[in-house]
Amino acid sequence: MPFEPVILFFLLGVLAGVVRSDLKIPAVLYESLSIFLLLAIGLKGGVELARQSLAELVVPALVVVGIGALLPLIAFPVLQRLGRLSRADAASVAAHYGSVSVVTFAVGAAYLSNLGQAYEGYMVVFLVLLEFPALMIGVWLAKRGQGGSNLGKVLHEVFAGKSILLLVGGLVIGWLAGAEGLQPLDKVFFDLFKGLLAIFLLEMGLVAASRIGDLKRAGAFLLGFAIAMPLFAGTLGALTASLLGLSVGGAALLATLYASASYIAAPAAMRIAVPEANPALSIGAALGITFPFNLVVGIPTYYWLASRLEGVV
């Protein structure tokens, strides 16, 4: 199989950061590309959702969210007891790893289409549903028994935040318009998708390289956690998908979702709700290690795992 080109763009960005190139993606372009990607992913999911009976999705969605909610609850004691992180730091890192990364999902989907592997189109619904429960759990873990929780602020930050707004907005527009209705927009949102994802990943490579300094402060435990946690969560995702009878592609994507760590919604929400948590730890681990790990090693591993587990559970 040829190497997935978007990942090579990411690696180019990392290289540019490491050699201190003057390459810089303007912040406005970063914002514009993230708006485009979120909308395009939402629209694509909406079109697929229009072909689907919504009632059939209720049980799988509850299972996926219920098992996904275990991830921060498992991560928290590990981080606090084994990693000796403060309660706020452990809760914040747990929230990042319980929530999901839209771009990791997009790369996972690109990887599958490169292989010609089909997957359930409604996976985007799981992407949306998995984004926020972990953030609520993270705030609860950080503030348990302390009073003065900022849950209201978090709810606003998450639901009015651009990632949920644009993903859900795209999903609803795609669902209402259907494939035929969206055809005039195909050239912008679907044909250009992979090229723009490549430029976005070039920028993410630069950003990931700039977090390398944070990792030195994070210590060996967090470095190990940032690789072990996605492998554990990915396995749980592949098993859950097998339980639900998803296709191999769907199982690989659900594993990718569980394994991914949020670096857009979670840092913003945690910064507001748990200000005492050190963002260098959570962002350094999620973006500096887990994101590149998932792109290069994780996604092919989850796909392999999904093919092995097909029909096992």
Added chain:
Amino acid sequence: MSTTYTRRTLLCVICESSIEAAVAADAKRLGAHGYTLSDARGWGNHGERDGGWPMSGNVRIDILCEAAVADAIAAHLQQTYFAAYAMVCYLSDVAVLRSGKF
């Protein structure tokens, strides 16, 4: 025509963009009649804040106001944000025209 200047305080707040909305709302609540907001980049205790992506963005908020209002805002910022957020805050005496605006 003679020009009349009045003394006012310029409160300059440079902070991470994640708390931009909260700081602006605090300033309004504590009596500021307005502010000017711009994106900022820099380097300091919290490392390089290059604005390359949202979590490394900084903003600069300039607030022209009476000295008592500037004191109240600065005290509030110190108490609320200094411990956990990247924030620099300084005051200077300035001369303004149209003092009623500030």
